[in-house]
Every structure is written in C-alpha cells, then in structure tokens.
Amino acid sequence: MEPTDAETACFEAGIKFGTLYHQFAGTPVSPESADSLARAMEEAILNQPHCEDVTVDIRKADLAAAIDHGYTELTGKFMDVEMRIAYEGVTVRTRMAMEDGYPMMRVVDVE
Amino acid sequence: MEPTDAETACFEAGIKFGTLYHQFAGTPVSPESADSLARAMEEAILNQPHCEDVTVDIRKADLAAAIDHGYTELTGKFMDVEMRIAYEGVTVRTRMAMEDGYPMMRVVDVE
Amino acid sequence: MEPTDAETACFEAGIKFGTLYHQFAGTPVSPESADSLARAMEEAILNQPHCEDVTVDIRKADLAAAIDHGYTELTGKFMDVEMRIAYEGVTVRTRMAMEDGYPMMRVVDVE
Amino acid sequence: MEPTDAETACFEAGIKFGTLYHQFAGTPVSPESADSLARAMEEAILNQPHCEDVTVDIRKADLAAAIDHGYTELTGKFMDVEMRIAYEGVTVRTRMAMEDGYPMMRVVDVE
Numbered sequence: 001m002e003p004t005d006a007e008t009a010c011f012e013a014g015i016k017f018g019t020l021y022h023q024f025a026g027t028p029v030s031p032e033s034a035d036s037l038a039r040a041m042e043e044a045i046l047n048q049p050h051c052e053d054v055t056v057d058i059r060k061a062d063l064a065a066a067i068d069h070g071y072t073e074l075t076g077k078f079m080d081v082e083m084r085i086a087y088e089g090v091t092v093r094t095r096m097a098m099e100d101g102y103p104m105m106r107v108v109d110v111e
Numbered sequence: 112m113e114p115t116d117a118e119t120a121c122f123e124a125g126i127k128f129g130t131l132y133h134q135f136a137g138t139p140v141s142p143e144s145a146d147s148l149a150r151a152m153e154e155a156i157l158n159q160p161h162c163e164d165v166t167v168d169i170r171k172a173d174l175a176a177a178i179d180h181g182y183t184e185l186t187g188k189f190m191d192v193e194m195r196i197a198y199e200g201v202t203v204r205t206r207m208a209m210e211d212g213y214p215m216m217r218v219v220d221v222e
Numbered sequence: 223m224e225p226t227d228a229e230t231a232c233f234e235a236g237i238k239f240g241t242l243y244h245q246f247a248g249t250p251v252s253p254e255s256a257d258s259l260a261r262a263m264e265e266a267i268l269n270q271p272h273c274e275d276v277t278v279d280i281r282k283a284d285l286a287a288a289i290d291h292g293y294t295e296l297t298g299k300f301m302d303v304e305m306r307i308a309y310e311g312v313t314v315r316t317r318m319a320m321e322d323g324y325p326m327m328r329v330v331d332v333e
Numbered sequence: 334m335e336p337t338d339a340e341t342a343c344f345e346a347g348i349k350f351g352t353l354y355h356q357f358a359g360t361p362v363s364p365e366s367a368d369s370l371a372r373a374m375e376e377a378i379l380n381q382p383h384c385e386d387v388t389v390d391i392r393k394a395d396l397a398a399a400i401d402h403g404y405t406e407l408t409g410k411f412m413d414v415e416m417r418i419a420y421e422g423v424t425v426r427t428r429m430a431m432e433d434g435y436p437m438m439r440v441v442d443v444e
Contacts, residue, residue, distance in 0.1 A: 011203075011205070018128060045250065069434075110115075139356075225442075228340055314336075
C-alpha cells in the first residue's frame with residue numbers, strides 16, 4: 001500500500017536523523033568547539049524539507065572526560081538530539097539518546 | 112500517540128537513507144571505482160538494524176559525462192537506491208531516484 | 223629519507239584540508255545556514271594538532287544562485303579556505319580556491 | 334617561499350589521508366562488511382591526483398571484539414593504511430597506525 005501521511009512523516013524524520021548523524025560523526029570536537037558544531041548541525045538539518053525544529057546538545061563534560069589528546073571525534077555517545085517534523089498536518093517528535101551503550105533514535109510521538 | 116509498527120518501520124527506513132546518502136556523498140568516484148563503492152554502500156547499510164535488502168546502482172555513464180578531471184564526487188544525481196526494511200512484521204520498500212533535479216527519497220510500499 | 227620538518231608541516235597541512243573537505247562536503251546548506259557551518263568548520267579543524275589558523279568563507283551569492291529547492295549540498299565550489307599550520311618552527315600557509323572548475327588546494331608559502 | 338616538489342608531494346599525501354579518514358569514519362561496519370569497505374576506500378582514494386598506491390586493512394578481530402550490537406562505526410582504531418604518492422619525481426610513503434591510542438598518520442619516507 002501507499003504510505004499514509006503519518007508514515008511519510010516518520011520516513012522524513014528518519015532521513016533527518018541519518019543525515020545529521022552520518023554527516024557529522026567523525027568531526028574533530030572539543031569542549032571549546034562543541035557549541036559551534038551543535039549550532040551548525042541544527043541549522044544544516046533545518047534546511048531539509050518538513051523539518052520544523054532541531055535541538056542538538058553536545059555534552060561537554062562527556063567530551064572532556066573522553067579527551068586525552070586535545071580533542072576527540074564526534075559520535076552518538078556525546079550528543080542528545082530532538083527534532084520535530086511536520087508533513088501534511090502530521091507532526092512527529094523524535095529523539096536520539098544513549099540507551100544501553102547505543103545511540104538510539106526513536107519516534108516519541110505522532111499526532 | 113506512540114508510533115505504530117508501520118510508522119516505526121518507515122522511520123527506520125528513513126534513517127538508512129539519510130545514513131547512506133550523507134556517509135558517502137562527497138566520495139571521490141569514477142567509472143572504474145563505482146562498483147566497489149556501490150558494494151561497500153550496500154554492505155555498510157545492511158549492518159543497520161531491520162535492513163533486509165539494499166541495492167545501490169551508481170550510473171557510470173552519467174559519471175563519465177560529468178568528469179573532466181579524472182574523477183568527481185558522489186552525489187545523489189549519480190545513484191539509484193532501493194531498500195527493503197522489515198520491522199515487527201511490517202515491510203517497507205523505499206527508493207531514491209532523481210525527480211526534477213533533486214534526489215528524491217520515497218516510501219514506495221508499506222505492507 | 224625521513225621527512226624534513228618542512229615536509230612534515232606540509233603533510234600536516236594536507237591532512238587538515240582533506241579533513242575539512244570530506245567531513246563537511248555534502249552538508250545541507252543555504253545562505254541562512256552558511257555562517258554557522260563556516261564557523262563550525264573553522265573550530266573543528268583548529269582542534270587538530272599544529273593548526274594555528276583557519277578561515278572558511280562560504281560564498282552566499284553562489285549558494286543562492288545554485289539553489290532551486292531551498293538548499294543545496296556543500297561542495298568545494300562554494301567555499302574559499304585559508305589555513306596556517308606550524309610544525310617545529312616551520313609555518314605553512316595553504317589555500318583552497320576554485321581553479322578551472324576544480325577546488326584546488328595549494329601550499330602558498332613555507333617559511 | 335614556494336614549496337619544493339617534495340613539500341608539495343607531502344601536502345598531497347596529507348590530503349589523501351584526511352580524505353580517507355573523514356570520508357569514511359562513522360561508516361557502519363562489521364567483520365562481514367569490512368572487506369568491501371576497505372576495497373571501496375582504496376579505489377576511492379586512488380582516484381585522487383598523484384596517488385599511486387593505497388592499502389587499507391580493517392582489522393576484523395578488533396571489530397569483532399568491539400561489537401555488541403551487530404556492528405560498530407569505523408574509526409582509526411580499526412584500520413591500518415599505507416599510501417604511496419608521486420609528484421614531479423618525488424615519491425612519498427605514508428602510513429596510519431595506532432600509536433598510544435591515537436590513529437597517527439606519518440610520512441615514512443621521501444625520495
């Protein structure tokens with residue numbers, strides 16, 4: 001069957017998460033550069049269609065704890081992400097956070 | 112509301128597309144290296160959860176037409192992608208192909 | 223032979239250019255998000271060893287001219303980059319700019 | 334001063350290392366997909382100017398030891414890379430390998 005609007009909205013939400021993660025994973029990052037990277041990630045993803053809101057938080061304390069050569073590389077374990085996608089009247093809220101050592105991306109709510 | 116299994120399946124499908132595109136976009140590519148890149152893309156994405164099948168076709172004729180310095184960078188305009196995602200009994204078929212100059216990712220079928 | 227300090231400095235400069243280009247190529251970008259992306263690129267690369275100064279300019283007029291679906295993907299044709307690398311008393315100045323349709327990375331000066 | 338041919342050769346070598354690392358870091362990888370990824374990395378970088386030979390070895394035993402959710406993401410700690418760059422009669426041999434927990438890129442030989 002053709003997807004419903006809600007299913008398409010969830011597909012669009014997934015695209016944004018895959019984009020955000022794999023475009024920026026591996027970026028050299030330190031507590032000093034975390035904020036500019038988080039802002040760039042938010043603004044980059046907001047360019048994509050149907051993306052209403054993106055919040056990226058890069059946890060500086062976790063970065064600091066992981067760094068022993070001046071910087072590290074961005075991975076999911078250092079960031080919390082929330083996104084709101086709107087498509088044809090459907091709003092999808094999604095979140096990425098660590099669960100059991102894995103950066104889990106989830107649909108929180110569809111309305 | 113919590114997402115349905117079909118909505119979660121579509122979210123998972125979107126993640127794979129965003130991953131595939133933004134992990135590999137920008138890779139130096141030529142007609143000679145197109146096949147190894149396509150295979151690596153397929154096998155990389157198959158590692159992700161719920162991904163049952165991935166087919167990546169990098170169009171060598173279009174690469175050849177675009178190249179005037181020995182190689183170019185991979186973008187959506189050179190590739191066709193199909194994926195099948197399965198989640199809790201729901202199967203989602205998705206496709207990326209050029210539409211009106213834009214690499215459009217679509218859910219083809221949810222069952 | 224073992225590399226000289228100047229040769230190592232040039233090697234380090236090249237690493238930074240390859241990093242900057244291939245970490246960020248493909249990022250969704252528009253005139254509105256160009257500045258935050260440029261700042262994040264600069265601060266990310268400054269984390270790397272021996273990197274003294276980085277300037278990234280993303281040309282908004284060229285972005286605007288290329289965009290017909292709200293945004294485009296970052297490639298070398300939209301940016302000018304300058305970097306200064308210092309290694310064991312050697313300073314290397316490098317630049318990336320378009321030459322004949324190709325984003326050419328060059329060592330400008332070794333002293 | 335303008336760079337010598339040897340310095341330019343080292344700069345070119347550095348570009349290839351930065352490219353290889355930051356294009357492919359973050360790719361989903363498992364022991365099963367390691368070979369196709371290593372081949373794609375080699376062939377991608379061989380497209381770049383002045384690159385004569387690239388060998389990428391992704392260490393499957395280390396991948397297997399690190400995996401507890403079916404796959405992991407490629408980082409420098411899983412790979413050994415060797416490259417040979419030739420520019421205007423100068424040949425540069427380079428290597429990336431782990432040193433003290435950091436994926437160190439080095440010029441091994443300039444001749």
